[in-house]
Amino acid sequence: MAIEGNRPPEDAAPILASRDEAWEARYQRIGSIVLFAVLLVLPAAVYPVFLMKALCFALFACAFNLLIGYGGLLSFGHAMFLGMAGYLSAYGAKAWGLTPELAIACGTAAATLLGVVAGMIAIRRQGIYFAMITLALAQMVYFFCVQAPFTGGEDGIQAVPRGNLFGVLPLSNPLAMYYTVLAIFAGGFFLIHRIVHSPFGQVLKAIRDNEPRAISLGYRTERYKLAAFVMSAALAGLAGATKAIVFQLASLTDVHWGMSGEVVLMTLVGGLGTVFGPVAGAFVLVAMESYLAQLGAWVTIVQGIIFVVCVLAFRRGIVGELEAWLRRRKG
Amino acid sequence: MSISVPALMGQLLIGLINGSFYALLSLGLAVIFGLLNIINFAHGAQYMLGAFVAWFLLDKAGLDYWWALLIVPVVLAAFGAVIERLMLKHLYKLDHLYGLLLTFGLALILEGVFTNQFGSAGLPYSMPDKLTGGYNLGFMFLPTYRAWVIVASLVICVATWFVIERTKLGSYLRAATENPSLVQAFGVNVPRMITLTYGFGAGLAGLAGVFAAPIYQVSPQMGSSLIIVVFAVVVIGGMGSIMGSILTGFGLGIIEGLTKYFYPEASSTVIFVIMAIVLVVRPQGLFGQR
Secondary structure, three states, X not given: OOOOOXXXXXXOEOOOOOOOHHHHHHHHHHHHHHHHHHHHHHHHOOOHHHHHHHHHHHHHHHHHHHHHHHHOOOOOOOHHHHHHHHHHHHHHHHHOOOOHHHHHHXXXXXXXXXXXXXXXXXOOOOHHHHHHHHHHHHHHHHHHHHHOHHHOOOOOEOOOOOOEEOOOEEOOOHHHHHHHHHHHHHHHHHHXXXXXXXXXXXXXXXXXXXXXXXXXXXXXXXXXXXXXXXXXXXXHHHHHHHHHHHHOOEOHHHHOHHHHHHHHHHHHHHOOOOOOHHHHHHHHHHHHHHHHHHHOOHHXXXXXXXXXXXXXXXXXXHHHHHHHHHHHHHO | OOXXXXXXXXXXXXXXXXXXXXXXXXXXXXXXXXXXXXXXXXXXXXXXXXXXXXXXXXXXXXXXXXXXXXXXXXXXXXXXXXHHHHOHHHHXXXXXXXXXXXXXXXXXXXXXXXXXXXXXXXXXXXXXXXXXXXXXXXXXXXXXXHHHHHHHHHHHHHHHHHHHHHOHHHHHHHHHHHOHHHHHHOOOOHHHHHHHHHHHHHHHHHHHHHHHOOOOOEOOOXXXXXXXXXXXXXXXXXXXXXXXXXXXXXXXXXXXXXXXXXXXXHOOOHHHHHHHHHHHHOOOOOOOOO
């Protein structure tokens, strides 16, 4: 009995539709200026630790979105990159006494390497299988982290020193730490922008929309998908490595499958495949979680409900709906 | 290395038990995937729900294990059918990933609700009287309950295979898997069939939960860790055939048991390693078709 069917039916609606390029470019420019202007002054009004957490998750979600939004690949195991990079960055800063920028680079490099290995295995299947494979690989990494001696098991790596950036600027100052995180986020955000709008990004979108046609045009689609996977892993790692320095902690929570689900949810709430969606989704969910934190398992229930509601009735997400509204107004 | 036969046999037995659960759950996943093209992430939660319903029946209603074996699959099937009618039905025209996301959300809700009510600690479920004790086979001790679980799961797996591959009902199912609109044109009520199939899959997961209740503790997290391993099992087997799912499930359980004996450090990861190897050598899975 043949019940293999990882190809969607002919009438399956694609996750994304094509757009008007010039309008798009202007909208992104204005949006970015507004976003970063707000982020620059926000510490005056909002608790910096909350903002740093939200920014780390925003970068994580943007990295995840690079893969699903432009490569059409839903990874259900991105926590492995976030968590592994966090461990390496925390270990580097604490045990080897690395300065924060080197510790973060070290964590990012580890995630990149992991991305190459996991990517070579995972891109051999697509769609639903790809999601299951990434989930399983991440679970393997989780078990590795539970057992490996350097991760500290259930305790994690605690009291990681923030150190001095480039050996001079002390990051124990919350504002110095905040602007460092903001700079890292901005770097990652614009790198993703460049990737998406490069010829490479165009090929990636072509593969997402119609892989057989891309193959027939002579593109080695496997290589493009692997490259996208590795870039996404590296950026997720950058987010995780930074997060470990900010919170001075690397723990099993960040490699757990729940974290992989959370980044999917952030991107879904904000808008899959939109530029600003993952950022909006990360801020909304981090805010919700800090309000509900004392209610324990309610966080999980609310997350589940948001998943169900988003899939059934709100598939474009916050930014997706906003974009659709702007486009209607433009006529 | 000297091999201790009783210890090896003990691990093999545990492997076979785990294999029974892998087989039962991956079978349900494969049947649901065949017709609905949805990977049922809530499968683990439905398994957990089955164990909890069995616990409720015993603790609150005084209905024992044998009643649970009858009632739980029906309750879970009804629950599954309602979910299919209310939610999944609206997703068939969309990208298949949305089904995965929706059922993931359902799993989070179920797990969260039960964690809220019962905490993370497990609840004990006493073994049915008739199945306590065991047999001394000379080289090892075989507890009756474990033997029962293995035999019962085998019977259910083979019965499912028989119904799908050898009966008229099963031929409708297979036909609808290949081409739903054509089967509908022949006057078969395909939407109803889809509802029943999802209900059947959920019922199977619930039944596995009842089997698990006396062995493992009944806890809200019992499903989520298992379902990820079952996903790996499904990737290895390839969801290409019903018999393939059954064989892969039992086979991997045995391999896991052997690993626990020979190299315990790798026992939690061995299935994932096998998955990685299979993907490199034969991406479509052992029993999958391209």
